[in-house]
Amino acid sequence: GENVEQHPSTLSVQEGDSAVIKCTYSDSASNYFPWYKQELGKRPQLIIDIRSNVGEKKDQRIAVTLNKTAKHFSLHITETQPEDSAVYFCAPLRPGGYNKLIFGAGTRLAVHP
């Protein structure tokens, strides 16, 4: 099965700094790489995703980079704001009969004013 590792588990930054979270997966057949943001008691929200035919994707302050050879993808948040504080999960898709998302352990990001 797919093994997903996410680092770091916690990340504390000052407002305005950048934050980077890395996700490593094991299944080379994975072909869809999303990042979710979850606030306390709320549902996960998709913030950015990338497919295996693209190396990088950017959406304003958020970007995702993919290295298929090394089997890892990273979330980059620039100019962090306090409202970015949340838990972030990577969830590479395990291909097969059903498109299952296998979640990483999560990274708790705290952005201090």
Next chain:
Amino acid sequence: GAVVSQHPSRVICKSGTSVKIECRSLDFQATTMFWYRQFPKKSLMLMATSNEGSKATYEQGVEKDKFLINHASLTLSTLTVTSAHPEDSSFYICSAQQGGMNTEAFFGQGTRLTVV
């Protein structure tokens, strides 16, 4: 984006009783829905894959007789926690995908189950 509604958002039940949680896709048809369980400060653990018109596929270690899943239509999947015990207390979340090449998952708002 597409909307998935989960009900109830909170439920408290007595040990030994059963609880049903509903997951509905409001504006799209979902051939496949997924059920996750999340413990406090932990990740989402996939419990099972719910398929319209067929039996659910359970992940290793998940008791199928304990967590009954029914996917009666393309817009509704239900999870029933049978003979609930305090250790079943958790946050349960469903997700739905439109299928095919559209792999984005849309999540319900989650159900916090407390068994007393």
